[in-house]
Amino acid sequence: MNIAHMLARKGGHVFTVRPEQTIREALAALATHNIGALVVVDENDRPIGIISERDIVRWAVLDEHLFSRPVRELMTKNVIVGSPEDDLKSVAHTMTEMRVRHLPVVVGGRLVGIVSIGDVVKAQRDEYEGEVATLQIQITEDRS
Amino acid sequence: MARPGNDARPLRVAIIGAGPSGFYAAEQLLSHHGLVVEVDLFDRLPTPYGLVRYGVAPDHQKIKSVTAAFDRTAANPRFRFFGNVEFGKHVTREDLAAHYHQILFTTGAQTDRHLGIPGENLAGSYPATEFVAWYNGHPDYVNYQFDVQQEAAAVIGVGNVAVDVTRILLRSPEELATTDIADYALDVLGESRVKEVYLLGRRGPAQAAFTNPEIRELGELPAADATALPEEVALDDLSKAFLDRTQDRTTMKKVEIIQGFAAHPPSGKPRKLIMRFLVSPVELTAADGHVAGMRLARNILQATSAGTLVAKPTDRREDLPVGLIFRAVGYRGIPLPGVPFNQDWGVILNEKGRVLDPASKEPVAGLYAAGWIKRGPTGVIGTNKPDAAETVAHMVEDAAEGKALTPTEPEAGAAEALIRERQPAYISYPDWQKLNEMEVQRGKAAGRPRVKFTRVQDMLAALGR
Numbered sequence: 139m140n141i142a143h144m145l146a147r148k149g150g151h152v153f154t155v156r157p158e159q160t161i162r163e164a165l166a167a168l169a170t171h172n173i174g175a176l177v178v179v180d181e182n183d184r185p186i187g188i189i190s191e192r193d194i195v196r197w198a199v200l201d202e203h204l205f206s207r208p209v210r211e212l213m214t215k216n217v218i219v220g221s222p223e224d225d226l227k228s229v230a231h232t233m234t235e236m237r238v239r240h241l242p243v244v245v246g247g248r249l250v251g252i253v254s255i256g257d258v259v260k261a262q263r264d265e266y267e268g269e270v271a272t273l274q275i276q277i278t279e280d281r282s
Numbered sequence: 283m284a285r286p287g288n289d290a291r292p293l294r295v296a297i298i299g300a301g302p303s304g305f306y307a308a309e310q311l312l313s314h315h316g317l318v319v320e321v322d323l324f325d326r327l328p329t330p331y332g333l334v335r336y337g338v339a340p341d342h343q344k345i346k347s348v349t350a351a352f353d354r355t356a357a358n359p360r361f362r363f364f365g366n367v368e369f370g371k372h373v374t375r376e377d378l379a380a381h382y383h384q385i386l387f388t389t390g391a392q393t394d395r396h397l398g399i400p401g402e403n404l405a406g407s408y409p410a411t412e413f414v415a416w417y418n419g420h421p422d423y424v425n426y427q428f429d430v431q432q433e434a435a436a437v438i439g440v441g442n443v444a445v446d447v448t449r450i451l452l453r454s455p456e457e458l459a460t461t462d463i464a465d466y467a468l469d470v471l472g473e474s475r476v477k478e479v480y481l482l483g484r485r486g487p488a489q490a491a492f493t494n495p496e497i498r499e500l501g502e503l504p505a506a507d508a509t510a511l512p513e514e515v516a517l518d519d520l521s522k523a524f525l526d527r528t529q530d531r532t533t534m535k536k537v538e539i540i541q542g543f544a545a546h547p548p549s550g551k552p553r554k555l556i557m558r559f560l561v562s563p564v565e566l567t568a569a570d571g572h573v574a575g576m577r578l579a580r581n582i583l584q585a586t587s588a589g590t591l592v593a594k595p596t597d598r599r600e601d602l603p604v605g606l607i608f609r610a611v612g613y614r615g616i617p618l619p620g621v622p623f624n625q626d627w628g629v630i631l632n633e634k635g636r637v638l639d640p641a642s643k644e645p646v647a648g649l650y651a652a653g654w655i656k657r658g659p660t661g662v663i664g665t666n667k668p669d670a671a672e673t674v675a676h677m678v679e680d681a682a683e684g685k686a687l688t689p690t691e692p693e694a695g696a697a698e699a700l701i702r703e704r705q706p707a708y709i710s711y712p713d714w715q716k717l718n719e720m721e722v723q724r725g726k727a728a729g730r731p732r733v734k735f736t737r738v739q740d741m742l743a744a745l746g747r
Contacts, residue, residue: 147635150631220586221586228588267664267665267667268661268667271664272663275664
């Protein structure tokens, strides 16, 4: 299982925001689409950062005027990105170790998808369940 | 009108593709508590089970025992099988929309990915999946030919298809004769002159996709020695660091098994497996229009930003004299007529199994996907069970909300009449069970699990049709 397989069943839509948009707009997008993070893209749709609900919550405690500030000021700039051939095992390890909840997936600078820690957990669970189901069958149905 | 899903008005579902995903989804729909569902399962081949019959290797009968569970599903009175009926040819999306509330596509990934290197399509170079379909008696492949008069062969890839093909090439005629391999393949492979098989991985032993039982089996073949090069199976620093961090015992064991191949001298068996790592084919070379060799680039490993170790070619080259090549670098789905497709990943355009409209990216009412045509080719047979469960949960949820097709004739009889008109030679489950019984009987005399029918006309003739 690799990132390509995880993205294949996600419809391919990635929600993005521009760096000059406000935190208020970003929050509205997060709420509307029921997601946890937005990829920040430049005018050529290249990912330049990421902004998550956590980033906003943490800053909101410190700054009352947060909501009218531009996304640029809060976004995480050094984003860890994935590529379609990244395998589930290393992605799961990296996201857990680096405490990253969202991994934008990039091909040749172009944003092609995003994988969340929830996607990773589900993919791992499906792999384990699949192996268990296969083993069960071989034990209970073996006629050879 | 009330929502379909009760005794008076069952929810009628057409499933296209009778492989594991089709059966898992059928089982989950039929056993869903509080919902009455009728399932018609279609396949373009007369036989059910998809890749369990035509993909799983003939010397792995134990894996095929999953069909016993599929047969129990098929015994449900609300289940019907329509084999030898092709979507897009005998029935269209519109035909089905007139008879079913929901259509689920479980057509799998039917074609090969390409290497994209010069010489790829030379005579003597084949997609591994065609060889697999051929030796398993898939009716579309019975007339294919493979040049096993060559002494040296290479299999590109380290997934389970690559391992299966390698093993079949290295088994003796006596070993193959106890399996349900197609009779014609038994004849051809019985005359095989292949002595050496190179199994080529572009990354190292710690990144190989095959499982430990699969690799262990390669080391225990009665007629072939398994070998590897010590310098290629020694772990590089990046792989070592990754294993140290993750403490991944399964992979550590895998590396240990492969290093064992390199450590022991061959015992003099007639055939030989040579496992190669950190090499990528860059060109196939020809002599007289036939593959004569393969140019390999030596690779090093590099970590991506997300931590995966990927192969990066160096300037170093090597020539491998091989006259037979199987390319096993992955399957890919093919588009179905009238169904949105996602070219990026080679799957039906979908979100968690709901087919999406390409323009609006909103779900198309009543259309679903599961299995490899939904997520791409990955996992073991059982992985399709949770995958189908995700799609089925959405089918049930949508049906309860009235998001479904609006068939004009949602009756089992009307659907059957249509199929009979379009494809009089359709195969029912009882028909298949008769064929199955005949195959098993034919196998008994020869001490084989079965002797397969490999031509559609032979199957029909055996049924007196």
